[in-house]
Amino acid sequence: MNRVTVAQAETVYRVARHGIGHRLVASHSISDANLRHFALGLREFEYRLGPAAEDQFWIPLLRRLKRHRFEWSAAPLPFNHESFGSADTDHLFDQVIASSEFVYPDHVQGIHKLQGLFSEVAGSQASPMGDAMSQLLRDRPQMSPRALLISASRLLRDLQARLLAAPDLSTLELVTPLALAAEVSYDLLVVIGAPTWFPPHVFSAPRAYETHLLHYDWMRVRIDKNSLFLSSSAAAGPEAQAAQPPDAKAVDRDATTGYLQADDVLPKIDWLAISNNLAPAHEQGDVASIIEARLVLLANGFGAFLDTADHAAVYVIDPEAPDLQRIRRAQTAEIAPGMYVLLRSEGGGDYVASLANHILGERAARLRGIQHEWKELLRQKVRASGISQVSGQLRELGLLRASEGNLRNWMSAGSLRTEDPTDFNTLMRFLGLQEQSNAYWEAMEILDRAHRKAGFHIRRLLIREVLQADFRQLEREGQMDFELADADGGSLTAFRVEQVSPDSSRIAHFRVGRPFEVERDLWQG
Amino acid sequence: MDRIVSRRPLTAATVEPAVLASRVRSTQAIPEVVAASAEGPAGPALADLYFQEGEWRPLPDWGKFFIRLGSLVAEFSAADERLIIGVAVPTRAFAATLVAVGAVACLSGERASAPDSQHHFRALCKLPTGTAVTYRRGNKLLRGLILGHVTLEGGEYLSLMVGSGEKLLLNPILSMKVQLAARQFTQVSAKQHGLEILQHGTFLRATLPEVDPYYFAMQSRFDCLLNGNVGLLRHEITLTPFGAYTGSGKLTEGTLQDLLRVRRFFGADHHFRSEVFSSARAKSDSNSIRDDSPPLVVFDGASAFLKWRHEWEKSAWIAILDRTSMLTLAAADTLNQHYAEQRLSDWQMPNDLSVPPGIEVTGYVVRKT
Numbered sequence: 053m054n055r056v057t058v059a060q061a062e063t064v065y066r067v068a069r070h071g072i073g074h075r076l077v078a079s080h081s082i083s084d085a086n087l088r089h090f091a092l093g094l095r096e097f098e099y100r101l102g103p104a105a106e107d108q109f110w111i112p113l114l115r116r117l118k119r120h121r122f123e124w125s126a127a128p129l130p131f132n133h134e135s136f137g138s139a140d141t142d143h144l145f146d147q148v149i150a151s152s153e154f155v156y157p158d159h160v161q162g163i164h165k166l167q168g169l170f171s172e173v174a175g176s177q178a179s180p181m182g183d184a185m186s187q188l189l190r191d192r193p194q195m196s197p198r199a200l201l202i203s204a205s206r207l208l209r210d211l212q213a214r215l216l217a218a219p220d221l222s223t224l225e226l227v228t229p230l231a232l233a234a235e236v237s238y239d240l241l242v243v244i245g246a247p248t249w250f251p252p253h254v255f256s257a258p259r260a261y262e263t264h265l266l267h268y269d270w271m272r273v274r275i276d277k278n279s280l281f282l283s284s285s286a287a288a289g290p291e292a293q294a295a296q297p298p299d300a301k302a303v304d305r306d307a308t309t310g311y312l313q314a315d316d317v318l319p320k321i322d323w324l325a326i327s328n329n330l331a332p333a334h335e336q337g338d339v340a341s342i343i344e345a346r347l348v349l350l351a352n353g354f355g356a357f358l359d360t361a362d363h364a365a366v367y368v369i370d371p372e373a374p375d376l377q378r379i380r381r382a383q384t385a386e387i388a389p390g391m392y393v394l395l396r397s398e399g400g401g402d403y404v405a406s407l408a409n410h411i412l413g414e415r416a417a418r419l420r421g422i423q424h425e426w427k428e429l430l431r432q433k434v435r436a437s438g439i440s441q442v443s444g445q446l447r448e449l450g451l452l453r454a455s456e457g458n459l460r461n462w463m464s465a466g467s468l469r470t471e472d473p474t475d476f477n478t479l480m481r482f483l484g485l486q487e488q489s490n491a492y493w494e495a496m497e498i499l500d501r502a503h504r505k506a507g508f509h510i511r512r513l514l515i516r517e518v519l520q521a522d523f524r525q526l527e528r529e530g531q532m533d534f535e536l537a538d539a540d541g542g543s544l545t546a547f548r549v550e551q552v553s554p555d556s557s558r559i560a561h562f563r564v565g566r567p568f569e570v571e572r573d574l575w576q577g
Numbered sequence: 578m579d580r581i582v583s584r585r586p587l588t589a590a591t592v593e594p595a596v597l598a599s600r601v602r603s604t605q606a607i608p609e610v611v612a613a614s615a616e617g618p619a620g621p622a623l624a625d626l627y628f629q630e631g632e633w634r635p636l637p638d639w640g641k642f643f644i645r646l647g648s649l650v651a652e653f654s655a656a657d658e659r660l661i662i663g664v665a666v667p668t669r670a671f672a673a674t675l676v677a678v679g680a681v682a683c684l685s686g687e688r689a690s691a692p693d694s695q696h697h698f699r700a701l702c703k704l705p706t707g708t709a710v711t712y713r714r715g716n717k718l719l720r721g722l723i724l725g726h727v728t729l730e731g732g733e734y735l736s737l738m739v740g741s742g743e744k745l746l747l748n749p750i751l752s753m754k755v756q757l758a759a760r761q762f763t764q765v766s767a768k769q770h771g772l773e774i775l776q777h778g779t780f781l782r783a784t785l786p787e788v789d790p791y792y793f794a795m796q797s798r799f800d801c802l803l804n805g806n807v808g809l810l811r812h813e814i815t816l817t818p819f820g821a822y823t824g825s826g827k828l829t830e831g832t833l834q835d836l837l838r839v840r841r842f843f844g845a846d847h848h849f850r851s852e853v854f855s856s857a858r859a860k861s862d863s864n865s866i867r868d869d870s871p872p873l874v875v876f877d878g879a880s881a882f883l884k885w886r887h888e889w890e891k892s893a894w895i896a897i898l899d900r901t902s903m904l905t906l907a908a909a910d911t912l913n914q915h916y917a918e919q920r921l922s923d924w925q926m927p928n929d930l931s932v933p934p935g936i937e938v939t940g941y942v943v944r945k946t
Contacts, residue, residue, distance in 0.1 A: 055812040058628035058640065061670035065639045068667055068935025233901030235668055257667035257900035257935070280665045280898065280909040281939035282916055283923060388903050 060235040067237050067258055076258050080188070081269040084180040087131070088270045090169040091121050091317075092310050097166045101159060109155055113148045116141050117170065122319050124173060125268050126204040126245045127211055128182035131173050135210035138174035145170065184266055185242050186220060195239035195262065199225040201232065203249040203318075205530065205550050206353055212528050226528065228548070230390025232259045242266060246273040246314030251389075273314045323347055326355060326570055327557045342558045343464050344457075346384050348393070350547035351530025355570040356395055357563055358384040360556050361461050366565065367394040367514065369546050371523035379514045381507075392526065392546045394514070394534070395567045403536075403544065405465070407506035408499065415498070422495045423468065429483040431463050451478040464561045468503065469496035510536065514544070621787035623648075623682040627820035633828055636675075636819075639933040643672050646938075647679025649926070650893050651800070651873055657945050660893040660924055663912045665937040669805075669899035673877035674813045676895050677801045678836050680873045681850050684800040685788050698749035701735050702726040709758035711846075712739050713791060716778065717771030718846070720762060721745075721755065740769055756795045759848050772846055780831025783821035794838065794848060799869050801851040802892070804885050805877025807841070810853050815842050856881035879908035886911075890946045912939070919943040 070076070094117050098105050105114060123136055132138065145167045152160055189198065202211065208226065215221045224242075229251045232241075241260035243250065246267055255263070256278045267273050327347055345357035358366055365381040369392040379394075387393060396403045409416040434442050439456050446454035453475055461467045462479070470476045473493055480489035517534045526532040530548040547567065623644060627633040636644075646662070653660045666672050701710075701723065708723040724736035727746065734746035737755065747755065774794050775781055781790045803810055815834045823829050834842055840849035851871075856878060870891035876882035882896040883904060896912060898905045916939065924940030932938050 055809060056668070056670045057630075057817065058636070058671060059630035061639075061668050062630070062637050064668045064670075065637060065933065065935055068933070072934050235670060251901075251903070252906070253667075253901040278937070280900075280905070280937055281663055282913045283941070284937050284939050 056235045063237045064235050064257070064259065067261055070261050071258070074261070076261070077255060077263045077265060077275060079265045079267070079273065079275075080184060082180050082184050082266055083269050084178065086169075086172045086176060086178075087124055087180075087268060090166075090173045091125070091268070091270050091312060093166055093169045094118065094121055095312060097159075097162050100162055104156065104159075109151070110148075113144055116144055117166070118317075119319060120170070120174075122317050123204050123207060125181075125271065125317060126249070127202050127207045128179065128185045128200075128244060128266075129207065129211060129214065130179040130182065131176045133210065135207055136174070138170075141170070141174070181244060181266055181268075185244075188242065188264055188266075189220070189224065189240070192240055192262075196223065197225065197238050198223065198240040198242070199227045199238045199260070200242045200244070201227055201229065201250065201254065202244045205351055205548075209352065209529055228390060228527070229254055231527065233257075233390070234259075237261070240264070246271060246317070247275045248273075248315050249318050252276065267314070270311050271314050271317055272311045321349065321551055321553075323553045323555065323557075327553075327559070329571060343460055343561045343564065344556045345559045345564050346387075346556045347553040348387060348549050349551040349570060350393070350567060351550055352547075353570055354531075354547055354567045356393070356547070356565060356567045357557065357559050358387060358393075359464075359466060359564050360384050361457070361464070361466070364466060367511075367544075368392060369394060369518060369526070371526060378518050379511055387549055387552060389549050389551055391549050393549055394544045394546050395565055396544055404503055404506045404510060407510060408502040411502045411505055411509075412498070416502075419495050419499050422492055423499060426480065426483055426485060426492060427463055427465070429485070430459075430479070433483070434459070434463065446479065446482055449478050449482055451475050451482075454479075466561070466564075468500045469493065621682065621686045621785055623679070624784045624786060624821045626784065627822075627828065629818055629820070633820045639936065640671060640675050642930070642933050642936070643675035644679035644682070645930055646895070646926075647676035647681075647801075647873070647875075648683035649679075649930075650676075650895055651680035651683040653893065653924075654872070655942075658921065658942050659891070659945050661912075661915065661919075661941055661943055662893075662895045662924070663898060663909065663939045664895060665898045665900055665905070665909070667900055667935045669809075669878055669897055669902075671813055672897045673803055673805055673875045673895075674810060674833055674837075676875050676897070677803050677851055677873075678833055680801045680875075681837055682785060684798070684872065685785060685793055685850075694749045694753050698733075698735060698752040701752055701755055702733075704757075707763065709760070709762045710737070710755050711758050711795065711848075712737060712745070713754040713756075713774060713795060714739075714771065716774050718774050718795070719769045719771045720758065720765045720846070722763075722765055738765060740765055740767060742767075756848070758846070759797050760846055772844065775835070777829070777831030777835045779823060779829040780819075780821055781835045783823045783829050784831075784836060786824065793850075797840075797848040798850050799852060799871045800873070801837070802871045802874045802889070803839070803851065803853045803877055804874060804881040805853070805856050807853055807855045807857075810839075810877065811842060814839055814853075854885070856884060878902060879904035882908045883911060915943075916941055 067076075094114075098114060101110060104110060120136060120138070120141065124131055129135065145163075149160070149163055149167065152163055185200070200211075200215070202208070212226050215224055215226060225238075227241075232254055233251075236259050238260040239262065241258075241263045243254065243263060243265045244267075245265075247255050247265065255275055265273070265275075326349075344360045346360050347355060347357055349355050358364070365383050366387070367379055368382045368387070370378055370380070371392070382391070382393075409420070412419060430442075437445075439459055443454050443456050443459050446459075453470070453472075462470065470479060476493050476496075477486075477489045480486055480492060485492060513536050514534065517536065521532060521534070526546060526548075530550075532546045534544045534546065536544060545567065626636040626640070626644075628636055628640075646664070650660050650662055664672065664676075702725075704710075704723050706723060706725050710721045710723055712719045712721040719739045721737045721739040724738055724744065726733060726735050728734075729746065732748060734748055735752050735755065737745045737747060739745060775790055778790055781793070785793065813833065814837055815832055817832060818830050819833060820828045820830050836850075838848065838850040840847070840852045842853070843849060856876075857880075870889065872893060874889040874892045874894055876886065876894065876896045879896075879898050879902045882894075882898070886894065886896075896908065898908050898912075902908075920941040921944060922942045924942055926932070926938070926940070
């Protein structure tokens with residue numbers, strides 16, 4: 053959240069006032085016969101497959117094709133633009149068709165037909181959405197500043213490059229929904245796709261005097277009413293103009309007059325598949341090495357798991373904050389789409405621990421050895437008896453804070469000791485380390501101090517780097533690398549968070565905080 | 578330990594007739610709507626505020642709306658009922674702050690003029706020796722300790738120590754310069770520089786012309802709590818210049834802190850009118866005024882409302898829900914659920930108050946728990 057002036061807040065209300073006598077949102081329906089035939093043909097094929105659509109034989113291809121359908125509808129780029137990756141999909145078609153003759157002979161004709169429909173679109177240089185957008189901008193030369201909002205975040209970089217290269221589009225600012233939450237105002241905002249593809253505030257708290265929603269005519273879009281409350285003493289914000297295809301019927305599957313609900317075109321993130329894909333089952337079986345973590349999807353097709361423990365935090369960057377507040381630690385629960393998280397992209401492991409070792413010098417090995425020893429003993433107990441059994445035993449010994457959550461925390465590399473020395477003493481007694489208890493507490497205290505010092509140092513280095521950074525690049529591209537030469541090598545990358553998993557996952561602790569590339573089609577459930 | 582010199586008395590005597598009428602209506606069998614006062618704020622008039630955009634400009638309508646809303650909710654007073662207001666806004670900026678200004682200004686009318694000096698004098702004389710007080714000398718506030726009261730040549734005096742060797746004898750009229758200290762202490766330094774009482778005295782006089790500025794600034798009252806992002810609120814309250822015209826037609830500058838007197842943004846010795854709590858804190862603050870329920874709690878954002886509303890079940894609520902926040906839908910659902918389960922009656926704004934474009938308001942009355 054930004055610190056704003058009354059004048060900046062007034063710009064937002066000025067837009068709302070404009071909505072009294074004017075239409076703030078206009079909907080434009082775009083036609084393209086090839087895309088229509090493919091979009092509806094895909095649904096028809098899936099319908100004909102019936103329960104077989106859930107077969108692993110078809111799932112990869114269907115996912116890929118749905119992604120194409122979404123991305124072609126969501127970005128003003130030519131259909132044959134390389135960023136859509138159509139050549140790869142052609143190969144996938146060939147593989148599936150070759151096998152389908154044996155596995156699903158009844159669907160061979162259907163898949164051939166679908167491939168034909170796909171190729172018609174994928175091979176076309178047409179850009180109906182781009183053309184419509186250009187025409188709209190040409191018709192309103194006086195409206196500036198102007199911005200473009202799309203929901204296909206994977207395509208942002210390519211789209212930005214194309215905008216910069218096109219003389220008539222170079223003044224068009226590519227914005228994110230988060231940017232439209234700031235106290236800004238545009239004369240003209242072009243939104244590609246359906247309102248439900250974006251956070252509600254894009255339409256309920258508009259930042260543009262004119263918002264033009266561009267969508268294909270085979271997609272049914274709906275603009276929700278703005279009212280938040282069951283009973284409003286006074287109504288509300290600027291009315292949006294809902295757009296509905298005039299003759300749409302819910303069961304209509306006809307390729308020339310049918311339509312799809314916009315929500316069905318939007319990729320559904322298969323959180324479980326992403327999680328399972330990264331973390332094999334055998335890792336999840338080791339109760340002593342797993343922790344609760346939340347999966348976040350990051351810009352440009354990356355993902356990461358973030359520790360959900362109470363103490364766990366990650367560095368975030370706020371490009372709009374005053375200089376010294378641009379870097380801060382945020383708990384995982386705070387992380388929301390649009391924020392920028394800093395993750396170690398090179399060097400591996402926890403960068404605070406790594407620098408703490410550097411600070412401790414020769415002492416680090418001995419202290420880490422102690423840390424490893426008692427944690428490993430605890431893990432062995434848990435592996436042998438189960439976590440709830442160990443938790444119960446510790447409570448009987450008087451360690452009342454030995455909940456399963458805390459136990460997981462103590463087993464993880466991220467925690468150094470219990471909060472309370474008495475608890476630590478009880479834990480050591482349980483592990484057969486009673487004689488070493490005081491010495492080990494001291495050792496963990498030294499590590500803790502080194503961690504704090506490292507955290508402070510890294511923050512200082514980061515601030516130095518961040519103050520020199522061009523945040524327009526970060527906002528444009530969704531990611532930016534930072535080199536910390538003094539911090540034991542390695543680099544950090546700031547990623548824009550695109551989505552946050554609604555549920556937490558259980559994952560091996562060494563996977564936490566490390567960005568990985570998400571398989572593209574897993575975004576499509 | 579802070580002490581509240583006076584809390585908002587919930588007696589009929591302090592409530593405007595129109596509000597009393599609405600309260601009576603709200604306790605009748607299943608009333609559908611409780612009308613707010615249609616006659617403007619019950620408290621002292623707050624002068625028009627101005628903000629800077631290159632030059633001084635009048636506060637926009639949405640800003641005036643928030644101030645009025647705050648005063649309307651503050652003036653609604655009932656022994657066993659309270660108001661719940663939800664406000665959806667396109668930006669959170671200044672909404673909660675201006676609501677609080679309206680509330681504090683409205684409540685500044687209670688005992689705005691100095692109380693009877695004899696009554697005040699007697700109350701001070703009853704305090705034990707060593708009680709920590711403040712003594713106003715010009716625009717400075719000095720620490721003092723009560724030494725007792727003496728009778729001298731037929732007159733009664735309050736005896737006060739305000740520095741090493743500096744003892745004062747104050748008659749009832751001069752005793753009006755003495756107030757209970759905001760914080761307890763047992764010693765006073767030999768030479769005191771004193772605290773500045775009014776940072777922008779002219780601004781305070783211009784904005785609340787009917788209120789005695791020194792009396793306003795010299796008693797602690799917990800009239801309003803703002804629960805939200807402390808950094809943002811600090812920026813709006815202490816760092817954003819506002820203007821107001823004096824009686825002589827000159828524009829004078831100050832900040833909303835001059836009106837709100839947020840305890841957190843002052844030194845501990847200052848008297849306060851409102852407080853800011855962080856919505857991000859992990860647990861309840863160990864705060865001496867936590868046990869007191871202010872007439873109004875303003876939740877600046879969905880997160881503050883979702884997390885902390887249960888702590889303030891005796892106060893009126895105004896929840897400012899920024900439509901750009903991810904949590905706003907959840908907060909609105911919670912408020913709607915509360916409305917469905919707890920509502921005694923709807924609250925209706927006065928006809929002369931129109932909701933500015935982009936803002937949505939809901940209001941209802943619930944029973945105090």
